[in-house]
Amino acid sequence: xxxxxxxxxxxxxxxFGALFAWEGLALSHLSASIPTLSDCFRAIMRYPVGRWAxxxxxxWFGWHxxxxxxxFLLRA
Amino acid sequence: xxxxxxxxxxxLALGLRLSRRGPGGAQAVPVEAADVGHPVEAAEAGHPVEAADAGHPVEAADAGHPVEAADAGHPVEAADAGxxxxxxxxxxxxVTMVSAAGWWRLARQVAGTMIGGYLLxxxxxxxxxxxxxxxxxxxxxxxxxxCALLIGLxxxxxxxxxxLAERRRQHRAAHAHSPRPEPR
Numbered sequence: 001x002x003x004x005x006x007x008x009x010x011x012x013x014x015x016f017g018a019l020f021a022w023e024g025l026a027l028s029h030l031s032a033s034i035p036t037l038s039d040c041f042r043a044i045m046r047y048p049v050g051r052w053a054x055x056x057x058x059x060w061f062g063w064h065x066x067x068x069x070x071x072f073l074l075r076a
Numbered sequence: 077x078x079x080x081x082x083x084x085x086x087x088l089a090l091g092l093r094l095s096r097r098g099p100g101g102a103q104a105v106p107v108e109a110a111d112v113g114h115p116v117e118a119a120e121a122g123h124p125v126e127a128a129d130a131g132h133p134v135e136a137a138d139a140g141h142p143v144e145a146a147d148a149g150h151p152v153e154a155a156d157a158g159x160x161x162x163x164x165x166x167x168x169x170x171v172t173m174v175s176a177a178g179w180w181r182l183a184r185q186v187a188g189t190m191i192g193g194y195l196l197x198x199x200x201x202x203x204x205x206x207x208x209x210x211x212x213x214x215x216x217x218x219x220x221x222x223c224a225l226l227i228g229l230x231x232x233x234x235x236x237x238x239x240l241a242e243r244r245r246q247h248r249a250a251h252a253h254s255p256r257p258e259p260r
Contacts, residue, residue: 048192055193056200059223063197067222068213 172249174242186234190227197223 026036035043044050201219205211 051189052192052196056197062226063222
């Protein structure tokens with residue numbers, strides 16, 4: 001851990017934490033002006049290019065998890 | 077790492093379940109129907125937004141043009157469009173079957189999305205490799221073959237799941253509309 005850029009990890013953690021917090025806020029329906037991730041995806045998927053981009057993102061994720069680094073999920 | 081993955085997936089599943097519940101706690105049942113292109117049930121149940129999952133029937137239906145919704149690449153039979161045009165007071169919806177043409181349109185849309193997404197990702201990977209970083213380990217070859225492998229694995233599963241969901245929807249609709257015995 002000593003050689004690892006801790007600050008970089010913290011930034012990622014904060015970013016993901018903010019993402020989930022924002023989604024939780026949207027799902028709680030406290031404010032109608034906050035769209036959920038599903039709303040965003042729905043808006044993107046109205047257009048073919050948006051569907052391509054989302055599918056490419058999904059492929060990219062699956063490629064990294066299951067093909068390039070298939071041991072990722074097994075590394076405890 | 078596995079535990080983290082399970083926690084994230086469980087949180088997402090919980091969020092999805094909460095978001096699919098209605099205001100009164102009732103489950104938004106017609107989601108599966110809407111997913112395969114049946115905006116009628118979704119709209120009647122007061123969840124017009126979910127109908128958008130299949131594409132864009134909502135805009136057309138909202139604008140009073142249900143026929144366009146049926147023609148816009150959604151596996152809905154013409155009867156659905158007629159029911160939409162008739163409005164909500166036209167009685168209980170008939171059990172609609174997805175026609176062969178509807179399945180064909182769905183397959184065409186899915187194939188277009190998969191090919192477009194695959195080509196887009198490959199293009200990005202190639203640009204990244206030559207313009208940003210020369211990643212070691214047969215990077216480009218892995219992108220071609222790995223993504224094709226994923227698509228090859230996913231297509232039959234997706235087709236089977238779609239078919240099962242549609243079958244379940246028809247089964248449920250048939251049970252919901254079958255006449256109940258008179259109380260004695």
